[in-house]
Amino acid sequence: MNALKGQFFDGKSSQLHEVEIGRIDAATIRVCGGAIDRTDAIAELRLAPRLGRTARTLEFPDGARVLVADQAGLDAWFPGEDRLQRLVDRLERHAHAVAASIVICLAAGIATFTWGVPWLSDRIAEQIPRDIEGALGKEVLGQLDQYFGFAASKIDEARQQELNQRFARLTQAMPDASRYSLLYRDAPQVGPNALAIPGGAVVVTDQLLDLFADDREFDAVMAHELGHQQHRHALRQTLRSSFVLVIAALFTGDVSSASAIVVGVPTFLLKSHYSRGFEEEADQFAFETLATHEISPSWFAQAMRELDYYYDADDDGSMAYLSSHPSTEDRISAAEESGYAFVASHPELAREEPDYDPCIEEDICPDEEEVLDWCEDLECALERSSIPIEPVGSEPDPDED
Numbered sequence: 001m002n003a004l005k006g007q008f009f010d011g012k013s014s015q016l017h018e019v020e021i022g023r024i025d026a027a028t029i030r031v032c033g034g035a036i037d038r039t040d041a042i043a044e045l046r047l048a049p050r051l052g053r054t055a056r057t058l059e060f061p062d063g064a065r066v067l068v069a070d071q072a073g074l075d076a077w078f079p080g081e082d083r084l085q086r087l088v089d090r091l092e093r094h095a096h097a098v099a100a101s102i103v104i105c106l107a108a109g110i111a112t113f114t115w116g117v118p119w120l121s122d123r124i125a126e127q128i129p130r131d132i133e134g135a136l137g138k139e140v141l142g143q144l145d146q147y148f149g150f151a152a153s154k155i156d157e158a159r160q161q162e163l164n165q166r167f168a169r170l171t172q173a174m175p176d177a178s179r180y181s182l183l184y185r186d187a188p189q190v191g192p193n194a195l196a197i198p199g200g201a202v203v204v205t206d207q208l209l210d211l212f213a214d215d216r217e218f219d220a221v222m223a224h225e226l227g228h229q230q231h232r233h234a235l236r237q238t239l240r241s242s243f244v245l246v247i248a249a250l251f252t253g254d255v256s257s258a259s260a261i262v263v264g265v266p267t268f269l270l271k272s273h274y275s276r277g278f279e280e281e282a283d284q285f286a287f288e289t290l291a292t293h294e295i296s297p298s299w300f301a302q303a304m305r306e307l308d309y310y311y312d313a314d315d316d317g318s319m320a321y322l323s324s325h326p327s328t329e330d331r332i333s334a335a336e337e338s339g340y341a342f343v344a345s346h347p348e349l350a351r352e353e354p355d356y357d358p359c360i361e362e363d364i365c366p367d368e369e370e371v372l373d374w375c376e377d378l379e380c381a382l383e384r385s386s387i388p389i390e391p392v393g394s395e396p397d398p399d400e401d
């Protein structure tokens, strides 16, 4: 049999020796070249698996190795390669098989991140005791006060009491009612916002309370935040978005990586970077909670519209309460649909709808005299009056008929 050419390394130095490998008999080989001359039993050699067309390594028991490019020659010498190895080799040489395996690996990776990480994060969240979640919440509150300009609220005590009662009314029938609390903060840099803090606190900014004209909008936003609390969204989202850090902390017991997780929580809470599924779940929870308390879910749509209007008009870079996913329009129309269903089952409460106009709905319209009596200024009277009043000295618009 012909000798095979190879490159020999003794396993002790990096020096390369060009060698020839020949067979003495069925059980023994001889390696010769330069300073190398050795004989070895074939049974003691190990042939590394094929990898495409790259040279294969023949390993000796003392750590020496020789690289051989002649695949066919090696195949003749080592016919005992197992079938699996040959199959793998065939696949590696097949472009379609390589492409398919890349696609399968990518799909497996995407599936792991899309479903595997959320699933595993939720299982971990279930195991985290409420005390630990509460400690995380305290840490987050501290960070909001320290780094995000959250300060003591300027809302007066009587008004806070009034809102506390509304909040308590919403939570009273919830299984975790005793853990929920409402906290007020003045946060001019953040703007109108409400946050469900891990552990049960809901923080509302003075700016949000100033924005709403009706307390039922406050109820609607609180019901949504309580939805996040009921489903432990803050904790679950934290685990999902810092999954690698969580795993590292679990395996190493390294507390410093756990603190890195805490640092990211206030930002995602302020920017409402919950997953689409979490937002929709909290919205649905809000619609059901409001309906239970005989408040139409249309008030949620109204609150969203006011926030949307505020953030559209406001370009100072304050952190938006409204998340970009799902879109605000989708959330408003979902709330309105829920509102229609509510009114259909509670026709006696139709007058409580945010945009209810008795003049349109029931033809109960104020007469001109009353309008003028109600209105304090002329602009309001003009707006209310059905008779168009031309301002003195104005010419009729020629484009108008």
Ligand SMILES: [Zn+2]
Residues within 6 Å of the ligand: 224, 228, 272, 274, 279, 282
């Ligand atoms: Zn939300």
